[in-house]
Amino acid sequence: MELxxxxxLVVLLFSVLLAVxxxxxxxxxxxxxxxxxxxxKHQRGYDEQEKQLCEQRCDDYIKQKRQEEKQRGREGxxxxxxxxxxxxxxxxxxxxxxxxxxxxxEDQDFETQIETDQGRVQILQKFTDKSDLLxxxxxxRIGSLVTKPHxxxxxxxxxxxxxxxxxxxRPTITMVRGEKRESHNLERGDILRVPAGTPVYIINRxxxxxxxxxxxxxxxxxxxxxxxxxxxxxxNPESFFKAFSPQVLQAAFKTERDELERxxxxxxxxxxMKASREQIEKMSHSTRGREGFWPxxxxxxxxxxxxxxxxxxxxxxxxxxxxxxxxxGRLFEADSNDYKQLEELDxxxxxANITRGSMTAPxxxxxxxxxxxxxxxxxxxxMACPHLASQGGSQHQQQRQRRSSSPSYQNVRGDLRRGTxxxxxxxxxxxxxxxxxxxxxxxxxxxxxxxxxxxxxxxxKNVVSLFEREAKELxxxxxxxxxxxxxxxxxxxxxxxxxxxxxxxxxxxxx
Ligand SMILES: *[C@@H]1O[C@H](CO)[C@@H](O)[C@H](O)[C@H]1NC(C)=O
Ligand SMILES: [Cu+2]
Numbered sequence: 455m456e457l458x459x460x461x462x463l464v465v466l467l468f469s470v471l472l473a474v475x476x477x478x479x480x481x482x483x484x485x486x487x488x489x490x491x492x493x494x495k496h497q498r499g500y501d502e503q504e505k506q507l508c509e510q511r512c513d514d515y516i517k518q519k520r521q522e523e524k525q526r527g528r529e530g531x532x533x534x535x536x537x538x539x540x541x542x543x544x545x546x547x548x549x550x551x552x553x554x555x556x557x558x559x560e561d562q563d564f565e566t567q568i569e570t571d572q573g574r575v576q577i578l579q580k581f582t583d584k585s586d587l588l589x590x591x592x593x594x595r596i597g598s599l600v601t602k603p604h605x606x607x608x609x610x611x612x613x614x615x616x617x618x619x620x621x622x623x624r625p626t627i628t629m630v631r632g633e634k635r636e637s638h639n640l641e642r643g644d645i646l647r648v649p650a651g652t653p654v655y656i657i658n659r660x661x662x663x664x665x666x667x668x669x670x671x672x673x674x675x676x677x678x679x680x681x682x683x684x685x686x687x688x689x690n691p692e693s694f695f696k697a698f699s700p701q702v703l704q705a706a707f708k709t710e711r712d713e714l715e716r717x718x719x720x721x722x723x724x725x726x727m728k729a730s731r732e733q734i735e736k737m738s739h740s741t742r743g744r745e746g747f748w749p750x751x752x753x754x755x756x757x758x759x760x761x762x763x764x765x766x767x768x769x770x771x772x773x774x775x776x777x778x779x780x781x782x783g784r785l786f787e788a789d790s791n792d793y794k795q796l797e798e799l800d801x802x803x804x805x806a807n808i809t810r811g812s813m814t815a816p817x818x819x820x821x822x823x824x825x826x827x828x829x830x831x832x833x834x835x836x837m838a839c840p841h842l843a844s845q846g847g848s849q850h851q852q853q854r855q856r857r858s859s860s861p862s863y864q865n866v867r868g869d870l871r872r873g874t875x876x877x878x879x880x881x882x883x884x885x886x887x888x889x890x891x892x893x894x895x896x897x898x899x900x901x902x903x904x905x906x907x908x909x910x911x912x913x914x915k916n917v918v919s920l921f922e923r924e925a926k927e928l929x930x931x932x933x934x935x936x937x938x939x940x941x942x943x944x945x946x947x948x949x950x951x952x953x954x955x956x957x958x959x960x961x962x963x964x965x
Contacts, residue, residue, distance in 0.1 A: 556585030558868035570724035573601030614680035623665030643772035647795035688721035769793035782812035783949030802903035813952035822906035824878040831892035
């Protein structure tokens with residue numbers, strides 16, 4: 455009797471301990487908490503004590519957030535998801551949890567590289583840090599630059615090729631190429647490649663609008679990592695010249711040490727700073743065409759009529775005719791035929807503007823993998839993925855799957871909002887749906903683009919409708935009439951009416 459109650463006590467204690475350690479573990483793994491603490495550690499000008507205080511505030515914040523979430527859950531709010539799923543309506547495979555979705559990246563997955571009162575640079579974590587499934591694109595990184603009007607991004611170069619897309623603001627980008635300086639006045643929709651190692655500085659010449667640029671980087675030294683080197687600067691940003699010994703610098707510049715120390719010791723404003731109106735005006739002059747070489751600029755013969763007139767200049771995605779356009783959305787695409795600079799990176803760029811309440815027809819890319827950055831609006835995407843279905847589940851299920859002849863597909867779903875990044879691997883059927891409130895605007899970098907074909911799976915020209923009647927009957931095991939009735943019914947193409955409009959409040963409800 456006594457023994458039994460002791461045993462009970464031990465078991466009880468043990469389970470309490472387990473529960474406590476599980477909850478601690480869960481806490482430590484919270485990505486938002488990780489990001490918060492990371493920022494504390496890397497906050498410029500914080501001493502050890504301030505860093506500790508900062509981390510404490512992170513803990514408090516997360517604790518409070520959890521409590522509020524619990525509260526909301528009890529009130530029937532249904533968590534943080536934008537859309538709520540009505541499980542009764544849903545017939546498909548198990549749904550992949552948002553926080554385990556290896557194809558979706560949110561705020562907390564970005565690292566702040568630069569932050570000053572004039573702007574910031576954020577870079578997404580390495581794709582392979584999220585999941586091994588993304589190792590095919592591990593040698594690309596994506597990020598964003600946001601600055602206030604009339605700001606200046608200090609001269610620097612990266613050990614990475616960079617392709618930028620301007621969504622907002624009016625930057626002038628100056629590059630030193632060969633022995634020449636080139637400035638390009640860019641605007642909304644412009645794509646510009648900055649080759650690896652090119653010294654570059656940027657201003658936002660707009661008087662009112664923020665600058666919002668998305669950049670894709672392809673490192674040239676380490677496959678998945680790049681560095682920034684500041685030509686100018688002093689304390690902050692630190693100029694790389696400061697790494698050299700005074701003797702070497704004195705010899706290199708034929709200048710006395712105290713003069714050098716003064717030059718490389720002044721700047722403390724950080725790498726994004728404010729410029730005066732006059733400075734902005736002086737730097738806002740595009741040199742394209744001014745050098746007198748244009749249109750015979752660069753090593754390529756080009757005509758005044760060609761779209762990418764200057765070999766190193768930008769290409770505007772929105773000045774090209776959209777490749778898809780109807781009331782449900784517009785798609786703009788550029789490949790290396792439009793912009794030669796994309797060829798070397800084997801890249802294609804597209805911009806989808808999905809009208810609110812509309813969707814893209816399910817489709818897949820034959821060989822390109824899409825790195826998509828949401829610029830504005832909100833909605834969600836759904837994708838069929840065989841990799842996750844075979845990874846998850848019990849061992850028993852896995853064995854069953856290994857023996858069975860056909861794969862099983864996981865529904866991968868993720869909420870999209872401004873700043874979200876999602877990945878669509880080659881071959882994976884995917885669709886994106888805009889909320890009924892706002893247009894969903896997405897810029898996509900498609901890597902491995904050469905000879906890529908996009909295959910629509912619904913709407914006009916869908917793959918199945920092109921099969922022979924016998925193939926349709928054999929494939930589906932139903933009379934061809936039935937196959938055609940379904941695959942020929944949707945007469946829209948690419949952009950379609952979304953589920954929100956057709957079944958308002960039935961399948962999806964906005965929280
Ligand atoms: C996307 O479409 C909306 C509505 O037509 C429009 O206001 C917006 O300017 C478009 N975005 C771009 C970048 O063209
Ligand atoms: Cu997959």
